[in-house]
Amino acid sequence: MIPIHPQEFEVCHSIPGRLRVKLPSTLRCETHFRHLEKWLSRKGSLQRVEVRRSTGSVILVYDPEEMQPHTLMDLLGQGLNWQAINSPQNGPQRAYPESSQEGRHGNAPRTWAGHLLNVVALTAFMGYIFIKRVLLKSPISQRPASAVGIAATLGSISMLRRTLADLRQRKGGGLFPFLTAACGFAILSGQALTALEIIWVLSVGMLLEEYVADRARRSIRDILEVSPDNTLVLADGVEVKTPVAQVKVGDQLVIRSGKKIPVDGLVVRGEAVVDEALITGRWQPELRKPDHWVYAGTVVRQGTLFLRAEKLGDQTYLRRIIRLVETSLASRSETERKADLLAIRLMRFGMAATLGTLVLTRDLARSLAVMLVMSCPCATVLAASTAITAAIASAARRQILVKGGLHLEQASIVDVICFDKTGTVTTDVPKVIEIRPRAPRQDPSQILELAATAESKDNHPIAKALVDSARRQGVVPSGDITCKVFLGQGIRAKRGSETILVGSGPFFDREGVNRSYFRQRAQTHMEAGHTVLYVARNGKLQGLIAVSSDVRSGSEAVLECLRKEHATRLCLISSDTEPVVRTFSEMLGFDDYEANLLPEQKAQYIEDLETRGHRVLMIGDGVNDALALSKATVGVAMGAGGSEAAVEACDIALLGTDLKGLVILRQLSRQTLQVIEQNFWIANLTNIIGVFLGLSGWAPLLASGALHMGHTLGILANSSRLINWKPRSWVRN
Numbered sequence: 056m057i058p059i060h061p062q063e064f065e066v067c068h069s070i071p072g073r074l075r076v077k078l079p080s081t082l083r084c085e086t087h088f089r090h091l092e093k094w095l096s097r098k099g100s101l102q103r104v105e106v107r108r109s110t111g112s113v114i115l116v117y118d119p120e121e122m123q124p125h126t127l128m129d130l131l132g133q134g135l136n137w138q139a140i141n142s143p144q145n146g147p148q149r150a151y152p153e154s155s156q157e158g159r160h161g162n163a164p165r166t167w168a169g170h171l172l173n174v175v176a177l178t179a180f181m182g183y184i185f186i187k188r189v190l191l192k193s194p195i196s197q198r199p200a201s202a203v204g205i206a207a208t209l210g211s212i213s214m215l216r217r218t219l220a221d222l223r224q225r226k227g228g229g230l231f232p233f234l235t236a237a238c239g240f241a242i243l244s245g246q247a248l249t250a251l252e253i254i255w256v257l258s259v260g261m262l263l264e265e266y267v268a269d270r271a272r273r274s275i276r277d278i279l280e281v282s283p284d285n286t287l288v289l290a291d292g293v294e295v296k297t298p299v300a301q302v303k304v305g306d307q308l309v310i311r312s313g314k315k316i317p318v319d320g321l322v323v324r325g326e327a328v329v330d331e332a333l334i335t336g337r338w339q340p341e342l343r344k345p346d347h348w349v350y351a352g353t354v355v356r357q358g359t360l361f362l363r364a365e366k367l368g369d370q371t372y373l374r375r376i377i378r379l380v381e382t383s384l385a386s387r388s389e390t391e392r393k394a395d396l397l398a399i400r401l402m403r404f405g406m407a408a409t410l411g412t413l414v415l416t417r418d419l420a421r422s423l424a425v426m427l428v429m430s431c432p433c434a435t436v437l438a439a440s441t442a443i444t445a446a447i448a449s450a451a452r453r454q455i456l457v458k459g460g461l462h463l464e465q466a467s468i469v470d471v472i473c474f475d476k477t478g479t480v481t482t483d484v485p486k487v488i489e490i491r492p493r494a495p496r497q498d499p500s501q502i503l504e505l506a507a508t509a510e511s512k513d514n515h516p517i518a519k520a521l522v523d524s525a526r527r528q529g530v531v532p533s534g535d536i537t538c539k540v541f542l543g544q545g546i547r548a549k550r551g552s553e554t555i556l557v558g559s560g561p562f563f564d565r566e567g568v569n570r571s572y573f574r575q576r577a578q579t580h581m582e583a584g585h586t587v588l589y590v591a592r593n594g595k596l597q598g599l600i601a602v603s604s605d606v607r608s609g610s611e612a613v614l615e616c617l618r619k620e621h622a623t624r625l626c627l628i629s630s631d632t633e634p635v636v637r638t639f640s641e642m643l644g645f646d647d648y649e650a651n652l653l654p655e656q657k658a659q660y661i662e663d664l665e666t667r668g669h670r671v672l673m674i675g676d677g678v679n680d681a682l683a684l685s686k687a688t689v690g691v692a693m694g695a696g697g698s699e700a701a702v703e704a705c706d707i708a709l710l711g712t713d714l715k716g717l718v719i720l721r722q723l724s725r726q727t728l729q730v731i732e733q734n735f736w737i738a739n740l741t742n743i744i745g746v747f748l749g750l751s752g753w754a755p756l757l758a759s760g761a762l763h764m765g766h767t768l769g770i771l772a773n774s775s776r777l778i779n780w781k782p783r784s785w786v787r788n
Contacts, residue, residue, distance in 0.1 A: 066128075070681045071119040071682060072117060072682050073114070073116050073681070073682065073685045074114070074115045074117070074124050075112055075114045075115075076112060076113050076127075076128070077111055078111050088106050091106065091131075092106045094133075095130070095131075100117065100118070100121060101115055101116070101122075102117055103115075103116035104116075113131065116685060116686075170258070170262040173213065173258050174255075174258050174259055174262045177251075177255045177258055178259075181251070181255055184248065184251075195248060197245050197246060197247040197249075198245060198247070199243060199245075201247065203247045203248050204242055204247040206247075206251060207238065207242050207247045207248075207250040207251040208242060210254040210255070210258075211235060211238050211250065214231055214235050214254065214257070215235055217231040218231045233406060234253065234257065237250075237409075238250040238253055238254060266771070283299060284299060285297065285298055285299060286299055286302065286308055286310070286318075287308060287310075288307065288308055289306075289308070289309055289361065294309050299317040299318075302318060302367060303364070303367075304364055304365060304366075304367060306363070307323065308361070308364055309359065310359065312355055313354070313356075314354070314355055315352065316350065316352070316353050316354070317351055318351050318365070318366060318367050319348070319349070319350055319351050319364075319365055319370075319372055320348075320349060320363050320365045320366070321347070321349075321362060321363050322344060322347045322348075322349060322361070322362050323345060324360075324361035325344070325358065325359045325360045325361050326342065326358050327342075327343055327356070327357060327358030328340040328341070328343075328356045328357040328358055329342075329349060329353050329354065329355055329356065329360075330353060330355075330356050331353045334350045334372065334373070340356050340357075343360060349362060350373060351366075351371040351373050410422075437734070437738075437767060437771065437774075438731055438737075438738050439460075439731050441734075441770065441775075442730045442774040442777060443731075444774075445775055445776075445777035445778045446460075446463055446727040446730075446777045446780075448778055450720065450723055452778075453719060454709070454710040455710070456708040457706075457720075458705075458706055458707065458708075459706070462706040462707050463724050463727060465688055465689050466672065466707065466720050466721050466724040467721050467722075467725040467728065468670060469671060469689060470623045470624065470669055471623070471625075471626060471671045472617060472624070472626070472671075472673075472674070473628050473664075473673045473683075473687070474625070474626065474628070474645075475657075475673075475674065475676065475683075476627055476628070476629035476631060476636060477515075477517065477586075477604060477630075478516045478675075478676045478693070479607075479675055479676060480627065480639065480643065480714075481516075481606060481607055482605045482606075485517055486520060486524075486602065486603050486604075487520055487521065487524040487601070488585065488601050488602065489580070489599075489601040490502050490503055490598065490599075491573070491600075491601075492597065493599075497597075497598070499598070500528060501597075502598035502600065503524060503525050503530050504525065504530045504532065505555050505590050506521045506555075506557045506588070506600055507524070508536060508548065508555065509536065509546050509547075509548035509555040509557045510557060511536070512538060513538075513546060516604075516676075517602055521557075521588075521600070521602075533550075536548045536550045536555075537549045541558070541562060542630075542653065542654045543652070543653045544558050544559055545559055545562035545563075547566075553593060554592070554593055554594070555591070557589070557590050558588060558589065559587070559588065559589075559632070560577065560632070561651065563589050563591065563596075566591075566594075567594070568589070568594060569596060570596055572596060573587075573589070573596075573599045576599060581634035582634050582638070583638070584603070584635055584638035584639060585601045585603050585635065586602040586604065586631055586632075587600075587601055587602075587632070588600045588602060607712070609713065610643060613717065613718055614643055616718045617721070624669075625644075625645050625647075626646065626647045626648065627639060627649075628648070628649045628652055628683075629649075630650075630653060631650060632650060632651060633651060636648050637650070654681075654682050654683065657680060657682070657683040658682040658686045661673055661683050662686050665686075665687075670688045671688050671689075672689045672691060673686075673689070673691065674691040674693055674709075675693065676692065676693060676694065684705050684706070690706045690707070691705055691707045691717065692705035692707070692709065693709050693712065694710075694711065718782070722782050730773055730776070737766055737773065741765070741766035
């Protein structure tokens, strides 16, 4: 055995308290996943372990005060080496591909084209049998060596492969081993046509399921995949029309008005107004100029850009988002797991009913008719999986990325919704409303220059407000700086011999800077709902900056909608001061609020709510609130368009900045659960009817197969309604 070293793991995302690691492709198999999950779950130092088989990654939630990421990497290595030694499996293991959609009915992935070809061949042969037997009244030989016997044997090969895969994973009591045995028995006993009908019905059911999944994937790609076929590449000063597939990193592209940008890149020359609604959800185009980043799939509405290609093809942000959504289609929700369990129980009941029918009637045809209805629980499995798949596609059309059916289901059953204030309830970029120097004769622009210089490398909305205010006033941040950000508190920057501090009152108190000069002025601003920042240089207070955040348009209506949707408690949490948070809470009618919370305190607040039995949905900006999002039942990142860190940190991402997406998400979740319940009723009622008809002999085998396909089609049609689902009119308006 070759030892597994921590260096072989790829760290995909890391924040204090949460680590996501991708395993090497050689280790992505069911046995490794199962043993690793058991190993890690026994470690009391870990708070939560989640293994995502579809992506080959492991998520570890831990106490950052007790453990460090390098310790977790060593623990992973120990776990994999331990299970490799103790694994009862000696043969090669089946690896999970990085982004594939596992077949819902088995373990071997099958493509849509493969399913279609199989069904077409079987249908053609069944048509030949129908013409010969029914229309021409000719006898059909069903011996194992006959044409029907050979066709049934060939048709059962794929089912035999799945059976072997199930047996390797100790699933001998599953659907495919049972059906393979039944078909083998039917062929050997001279009932090859019966075996062929079973294989045909099962293949049609699997094709229909794959059709819904494929339709969902195509729906997502139709919305997101908008890269042009050709673009203009600047070569030796000449614009050359070039296929996008031939563009290389570092090539300089020319994008004019009305053209789509085919790559992620950096603007090196020119200015243009770019429509980024596909990425950010904002309807208003953005001005892009040198040193600005642009994304594939966005459209230049006016102007010309010269940009350097940085990320191509599958590495562009848009393609990665598509891959993320497609991966989420393979993640199974709690309802899907329950459906699988119910299907297994129904199948076992069907086996008993089949054997009972055979004993009572001694009629193999009747017994197989009962088996075909009860022991092929395709409809029961599809009841949840097809609805979840269609709903995820529907959400993607509205720029809501759901990372798995579990999160979609939970979105409608949470009873507490926590909102971060800055950038979520308020607008993305606040406004600077006052700059007051400490010295009466000091120029306010000097205070702004210090603040903008310190904040120039930060992406927080307040940092952007300071930098934008400086640019509008012609103040240019100067000098190279090194800085340390204290999340939710402030920033310490070094510029040459200068140390610049910008931050909140508690931050300045901790740094030992006296701010009493502005006590009265700061109190006035905070009571008005403004955020107060202090600026210091080399330990001496320089000035005060007041920042105002406007309430995001439509926030009041969204909160009212959520109350109609029976969210029992709405909470506002923020790192801002108590007077500011209280003002916003009273203005918008929140049920509760918490102020002065650092990122880890926000996470602790969420954990405390869940400890008391609440199911919590947390919505924030996805970066500064990443830890709190990871602790919530459902973590929603607001305005995550263009930010891979935000998409990574959350369970659900709203690419746009409209809070209405949260209401739409909860309505879609509730509608999905209703459709699943309807599907279960369709499946179970038709199963009962089918058993009664098969047992009484009123439904021949082919009629039982038609009934099986009929209720499967009914479930698929019902689930497909979710793809074109629309929210209620009062939400759209």
